[in-house]
Amino acid sequence: MRFIFKTSYDQDIRLARHGGHVFWYGLLVAFLIVAPWVIDEYWLAQLTFVLIYGIVGLGLMLLAGFTGQFSIGHAAFLGAGAYTQGVLTNLGVPFPIALIAAAALSAAVGVVVALPALRVKGIYLGIATLSFGFIVEEVFARWDSVTGGNSGLHVKSPQLFGWSLGSGNGFYFLCLVVAVLSTLGILNLLRSPTGRAFVAIRDSEISAQSMGIHLARYKTMSFAISAALAGLGGALYAHKLSFISPDQFNILQSIDLLLMVVIGGLGSVHGAFLGAIFLIAMPQLISMGKDWLPPVIGQAPGLQGLVYGLVLIAFVLFEPLGLYGRWLKIRTWLQLFPFYRKGLFKRQKSFTKSDRLR
C-alpha cells in the first residue's frame, strides 16, 4: 500500500504524483516509442487508429465527461477536420499548415454548434447536436465541387519537410506526438482554472455563475476545444485511410465515439484512450471469436452490432464508471489486499428527481 507524504502544494499540482506514476508511464512511453520495431505492421496500424481515436475521444471526453455537454453529432467535427485536411493537402498546402487549418476550421464549426447549445440543456442539447451532425453530413455529400460528394475524396499522403510520412512508421510517430501533446494540453487545462470551470458547469450551472464563471464563454470554449481535437483526429484519420466519404461521418460514427467515452469511463482522461482501445479491439475480438461460434451466429451480419449493444448495456448496468472505473477498483483491490471491501465503491441508491418546473 502506498502512502504519499505531502510536503508541498506542488505535489498536488504535479501531473506525476509519485514515483509509481513516473515508472509506469515511463514504461508505457518507452514501449510506444519502440513499438514499430517490436510489433508487426498490422498491429501497428491498429495502434495508430487507437491513437487517432484517442485524440478525438479526448475532445469528446472534455465536452461530455468534464463539461457535461453531451454531443450526439460529434462525427461532424471529425468530418470537418478530415475534409479540410483532404482538400488542403490535395491543393498542395504544406502539411503542418493544413493540420492547423483543419483544427481551426473544426473549432469554428464547434463554436457555431455551441450557439444553440448555450440556451438548452440535457436532451434538447443532444438533439441539437444530433441535428447538426445530420446537416453537416448532408453538406459533405452535396458540396460535390469541394468534397467530391458521395463518391468520396482521395487524400494525398502527408509530406513534412520533404519526408513522405505516408503510412507506416513515420505516420505512427506523427500520431504519437500529436496524441501525447494533446493529452498533456488537456491535463494541463484540467488542473487550471479553465478545467475547473468546466467541471463546475457540469455539476451546477447556477453556482458556477455565482462563482463568476461566464457560462456562455466556457461552454463555447469547451465545444471549440473539443471540436478542434476531433478535427485534428479527423485530419490524421483522412491521411491514414487516404480515402474519405460522407458516410464515414454519419450518426453511427457519432454513436461509436460516444460509446468510446462511455465505455472508457466518463470523466477521466484515461477513459478516452481505454475507450479507443476498446473501439479498435472489439471488431478484432469478434472476428477472432467468430470461428468458435456455431455458423448461424458467427457468420451472421448482425453479430457486431449485437455485441456492441450487449457490451454497452452491460457497462451501463454494471460498470457505469467504465473501463477506467473497473481498473481503479482492481488497483484498489491490489493496493489494499487483503483488506478490500466491496462497499468501497458502492453506488448510492438514488431516485429520479426532476429538475423540471411546469
Added chain:
Amino acid sequence: MSSSDILLSAKDLSVRFGGVLAVNKVSFDVRRGEVFTLIGPNGAGKTTVFNLISRIYTPTMGEITWHGEAAGPLALTHQAPHAIAALGIARTFQNIELFEHATVLHNLLIGRHTHRQTGFWSEVFFTPATRRAEIAAREKAERVIELLDLQHHRDSMVAGLPYGVRKVVELARALCTEPKLLLLDEPSSGLNVEETADMAFWIQDIQQELGVSVLMVEHDMSLVSKVSDRVLAMNMGEVLATGTPREVQADARVIEAYLGTVDDVSSLRRVAP
C-alpha cells in the same frame, strides 16, 4: 451615518412571477461591516431577494445599487449573473449547490475563479506563471480551510459528505471569492446546536477578522440575536419592520406574522448584559 457607509442598497424592489408578487416594494440598506439579517415566515420572499441580488431573477421594478466599487455606485440590475462575484458579492444557497463530483479542495479552488490571472494558452502549456498562480490560489484556499476546520475533508468527494460539513464547505467556497458582501441563505438550517454555535462564531469572525459585511436569511432567532447588527422582517413579500434585533422582535406586527405571541417570544429574547 454618512452614505459612504452603505455597501448595498435596495429601493422599492419588486418582482412578479406570473400573477404572484413575490417581492413588493422592499427597501433596505446594508452598511459596511455589519451583519444584516432578513427574517420572516417561509415564502416571505427572503431567498427571492437574494436571487435578485445574484441576478438569477430580474426585478420588475425598483433597483439594487452597489456601492462597493471605487468608481462609484453601480446598478446591479444591469449586470450579468457571472459579473456579481467579480464585484465582491458571494452567496451560499439554501439547498446547497456544491459541485458534487469534485473534492472539497476543488470546490474551494473554483471559488477562486474571479481572481484568476492566467490566460488560456498559458494554462495549456502550464507555464511557470500558471504554476505560481495555482500555488497562490491553493494558499488562499488553505487559509479558509484553516478558518473553518475543513482539513480532514480536504480531499473528500463532496457527494459523500454529511449535511453539516457540506454547509460549511458552501460557506468556505463563498469565502474563497474574497467577497466584500457575503449572502448567507439559512446558514444554520439542518445544523445541530453545536454546529450552530460554531456557525455563530464563524459569522462573527468573518465580520470582525475578515472585515466582510454579511447579509443573512435566518430562522434561528437565537443566532439572529447573537450575531446581527440589524434585522429586517418580511412577510408576503413586504417589509414589516427594520431595526435592531430587539426592536424587530418586539414589533407587534412581526410577532403576529412570524414570531408568535409575546409570551412565546420572551424565552427567545436575548438577556441583557
Added chain:
Amino acid sequence: MQILQLLLSGIAQGCIYGLIALGFVLIYKATETVSFAQGDLMMLGAFGAFAGMSLFGLPFWLAAILAVVAMAAFGVLLELVVIRPILGQPQFSIVMLTIGIAYVARGLITMVPGIGTDTHTLAVPYKDQIWKLGGLVVNLEQLAIIIATAILCGLLFAMFRYSKLGIAMQASSQNQLAAYYMGIPVKRLNGLVWGLAAAVAAIAGMLLAPITFVHANMGFIGLKAFPAAVVGGFGSLPGAIVGGLVIGIVESFAGFYLPDGFKDTAPYIVVLLMLMIKPNGLFGEKLRKKV
C-alpha cells in the same frame, strides 16, 4: 392541387413521426428518461406482424393484435430487466443504455436466418389501394395511418384525462421517492408506460410497413421523430403529435420545392430554428432549477 397532395403525404408521414415521438414523450413524462430505442421497437413490431402472417399464416388483424400485445409485453420485460436497475442515474447513462438496446434489437433481427437481412412486404388489407377524390389521389395506406393515429390519440387522451394514471405518472417523474411515499406503485407504473410506448411503436411500425417495407433498418426513421418531439416540446403528449405533423409537412414540401438534399435535412434545420426561438418547444416545459 399539388399543395393538397403534398399536404396529405406530409400529414401521413407526420403521423408516423408523431406516433414514435408519442412513445418517447410517454416514457419521458413517466421517468424523465429519453429512449433512443423507439425506432427499433417499431421495427420489431413490424417484423412481429410479418412473422405472424408469413410464419404462422395468421390473418392480418389477428397478427396485428398479437404483434401489439407481444411488443407491449416485450416493453414491460425490457423495463423490468434493463431500465429499472439504473433509474436515478444521470440521464446520459440511460440514453446510452437505450442506444445499446437499439443495437441489440437490430443485431438480433439481422441474425435471424433468411428473414433478417431481406426486405419484406406486409400484406395489409388496404395495400396498394387508391381512391380518387376530385383531383386528389389518396393512397389508402396514408389514410389508414391518419385515421389510426387519430383513434389512438383519442384513446390515450381519454385514458389520461379520466384515470388516475396521468397524475400518477407525472408525480413519479417529478419526484420518485415522494411518489413511493404516496403509495404510487412506481415500478409497476414504469413497466406499464414502457409497455404502452412499445405498443404504440408496434402500431406505428405496422402502419409504416406498407410504405417503407419491413426491413432491419426501418428504425432509423425514429431519429426523425426526435425533431418532432423537440418541436412539440418534450413533456407534452399533444405536442408530440403536433411536432410530428410539422416535421412531416415540412419534409414533404421541402422535398418538392427545395433542391436535393434539403428533404432529409429540413427537419433538423427546423429543430435548430425552434431551439433558438423557443427552446422548450411549442407546448414545452420550463427547465429551470429553483434555488
